[in-house]
Amino acid sequence: MLNYLMRLLSSAMVNKVAATLRSAATNFKTDAFYRHALMFMAASLITSVLNYVYYPIMGRMIGIEGYGELQVVTSFLLQLTTVFIGLNLISVNIVANHDERESKALIIALQKVVFWFVVLACVGVLIVSPQLKNFFHFGSVWPFVLLIPSLLVDAIAVFWTAYLQAKRDFTSLSFYTILTGGGKIFFSVLFVKLGLGVAGGILGIAAGLWLSLIAVRIITKHELPPLLQTLSWPKRHEIGLIKRHLAFIIEVIVALVGMSVLLSIDVMLVKHLFPADFAGQYSGVSTVARIIFYASAPLVSVMLPAITLRHLKASKQAFLRTLELSMAICVAGLIVFTLLAHFIMRTLLGEQFAAASSWLPMLSLLALLVTVTNIIVNYLLALRSHLAIIISLASLALATVLIFLHHDTVNQIVASASIGLLAGQAIFWIAVLATRGNLVREETGEAVQ
Numbered sequence: 001m002l003n004y005l006m007r008l009l010s011s012a013m014v015n016k017v018a019a020t021l022r023s024a025a026t027n028f029k030t031d032a033f034y035r036h037a038l039m040f041m042a043a044s045l046i047t048s049v050l051n052y053v054y055y056p057i058m059g060r061m062i063g064i065e066g067y068g069e070l071q072v073v074t075s076f077l078l079q080l081t082t083v084f085i086g087l088n089l090i091s092v093n094i095v096a097n098h099d100e101r102e103s104k105a106l107i108i109a110l111q112k113v114v115f116w117f118v119v120l121a122c123v124g125v126l127i128v129s130p131q132l133k134n135f136f137h138f139g140s141v142w143p144f145v146l147l148i149p150s151l152l153v154d155a156i157a158v159f160w161t162a163y164l165q166a167k168r169d170f171t172s173l174s175f176y177t178i179l180t181g182g183g184k185i186f187f188s189v190l191f192v193k194l195g196l197g198v199a200g201g202i203l204g205i206a207a208g209l210w211l212s213l214i215a216v217r218i219i220t221k222h223e224l225p226p227l228l229q230t231l232s233w234p235k236r237h238e239i240g241l242i243k244r245h246l247a248f249i250i251e252v253i254v255a256l257v258g259m260s261v262l263l264s265i266d267v268m269l270v271k272h273l274f275p276a277d278f279a280g281q282y283s284g285v286s287t288v289a290r291i292i293f294y295a296s297a298p299l300v301s302v303m304l305p306a307i308t309l310r311h312l313k314a315s316k317q318a319f320l321r322t323l324e325l326s327m328a329i330c331v332a333g334l335i336v337f338t339l340l341a342h343f344i345m346r347t348l349l350g351e352q353f354a355a356a357s358s359w360l361p362m363l364s365l366l367a368l369l370v371t372v373t374n375i376i377v378n379y380l381l382a383l384r385s386h387l388a389i390i391i392s393l394a395s396l397a398l399a400t401v402l403i404f405l406h407h408d409t410v411n412q413i414v415a416s417a418s419i420g421l422l423a424g425q426a427i428f429w430i431a432v433l434a435t436r437g438n439l440v441r442e443e444t445g446e447a448v449q
Contacts, residue, residue, distance in 0.1 A: 043174030043298075050181030051294070054188060055287050056349045058201050061192050064352055068280030069198045071287065072136050072271045073143045074205075075264035077150060106245065109238035111156075116233070118155040122148045136271055142199040149206035157213050160224050164216075170302075172220040176212050183208030251389050252381050258392035259377055262399060262421060263293065263370050266363075266413050273407065282410065284353035288345060289363035292333040293371050296326040300378050307382035316437065319379045326375060330368040337364040359410065366414055369421040376428045385439050387431055395424030 059067045129144040138144075164172050188204025196203065217224060234242070242249070267286050271279040299322045306318035337344060338361040346354035373395060380388035399420025406412040431439060 043170075043177055047177040047181040050178070050185060054181070054185050055284075057185065057189060058192070059284060059349050059353065061189070062197055062201065064280035064284075065276045066198050066280075068271055068276055068283050069136070069138055069143060070201050071267055071280075071283035072138075073147065073198070073202055075267050077147055077202075077205075105238070106241050109234055109241045110249075112232060112234040112238065113242060114155050114158070118151050122151055125151075136268075137276065140199070143202050146199050146202045146206070149203065150209060153206060153209040153213055157209065160213070160216065164220060164222060164224075169220060169222055172216055172222075173301075175219060176216040179215055180208050180212040183211040187211075248384055251386070255377055255381055255389045255392040258389075258396040259370070259374050262373070262396055262417060263290075265399065265403070266366070266410075266417055269403065269407065269413055270410065281353055281356040282359065284349045285345065285356050285359045286363055288348055289337065289360060289367045292330050292337075292364055292367040293374075295333065296329045296371050297374075299326050300375060303375075304378065304382055307379060309383065312383075315379075315383065319375070322379075323372070323375055326371055330371050334361070334364045334368055337361060362411070362414055366418055366421075369418055369425075373421045373424050376425065380428075380439070383439060387428065387439060391424040391427050394427060395420040398423050 055067075058070055062070065125144060125147055129141040132138070132144050133141045161173060161176060164170075164176075184205050185208075186204075187207035188201045191200030191204050191207075194200065267283055270282045274282070303318050303322040307315040309315075341357040341360040342354055345357040345360060373391070377388050377392050380391070397420075399417045402416030402419055403413055406416060
């Protein structure tokens with residue numbers, strides 16, 4: 001009887017797997033969203049593996065204290081490049097909602113303005129690098145100074161990748177992301193071997209970005225916004241184009257900067273408040289926990305071109321599908337990281353980081369909360385709803401106040417950030433219930449007040 005039940009169960013499982021594979025094959029052929037999500041997800045997972053191989057390699061090459069410095073600098077880079085991520089969203093939104101001629105003209109205008117903004121940002125980094133060195137207890141200003149090459153390449157890459165994303169050229173984008181991850185490892189190892197230490201790890205990131213940018217320009221079939229025009233000052237009519245979208249641009253940048261700070265606020269505070277070896281271990285655990293966030297991030301990239309004011313019902317469906325798939329990834333990651341915390345930390349970063357593995361479940365839960373809030377904010381920004389900036393700033397403000405009041409332990413810092421994120425999500429769902437899901441008006445695309 002038992003053997004019969006086992007055969008029956010096995011047969012049912014085989015049939016279930018076969019049915020799932022047939023469904024997946026059908027969806028891949030007929031559903032563009034599913035196809036693009038699967039393609040870009042696969043490429044991004046490969047990139048995520050490469051990105052996280054970078055960290056254990058660097059951890060073993062530069063030690064715990066050096067690793068703590070590396071994480072702070074990359075977190076700082078994340079804050080600066082959030083502006084570029086915001087511009088990516090803006091560019092995708094413009095291409096999705098306007099005709100080809102108008103969208104390309106506006107992207108060229110934005111590219112010019114951003115280039116000069118980046119020049120000013122680079123000057124600012126040079127000026128404040130001594131203060132940053134002292135605040136975070138670094139031994140040198142060079143890790144901060146060597147952020148500049150990455151900022152310059154990002155100023156170009158953001159518009160090229162956004163244009164390809166809006167055109168749904170996920171093949172070129174996939175190639176770009178994989179080459180970025182691989183190039184970063186190659187150049188960082190090379191520069192650290194040459195004796196540059198943490199500075200070499202930062203410079204390697206820039207070199208990988210430059211290599212990928214050149215490659216994507218060669219392989220894509222689309223005519224990308226011209227690079228040489230970026231170096232010229234914006235013309236009067238281009239300034240006028242930007243002014244018409246200025247409120248939306250500012251809103252996107254502010255909202256995404258808030259989300260970026262929430263993603264890395266714990267790492268920066270621990271580096272400032274606690275000893276270097278403690279901060280280095282914490283940074284290592286945080287790096288692993290963020291796998292949850294970055295593994296699901298490609299789904300947001302696929303979602304954004306599908307969000308348009310002209311088709312609100314389809315936009316809502318794309319949002320819900322993104323949320324559903326992301327939650328599946330995040331919950332699976334949270335379970336694995338909770339059950340196998342010590343093994344995962346020892347495998348990815350070595351025994352010296354495994355001693356702090358007890359933090360991994362808590363930080364994984366924080367990464368899950370950031371992921372959900374990030375999806376909500378990006379969806380609302382794509383709909384041009386003012387609710388996005390309210391959620392982002394309210395989450396950040398509450399988390400900041402709580403951290404200011406309670407920051408003696410890691411648990412207090414993480415709990416404060418988590419409460420802020422949950423408050424932002426509560427605002428969104430209350431608004432959904434209050435408007436019955438109609439956060440924007442179907443007829444005009446105008447935000448509901």
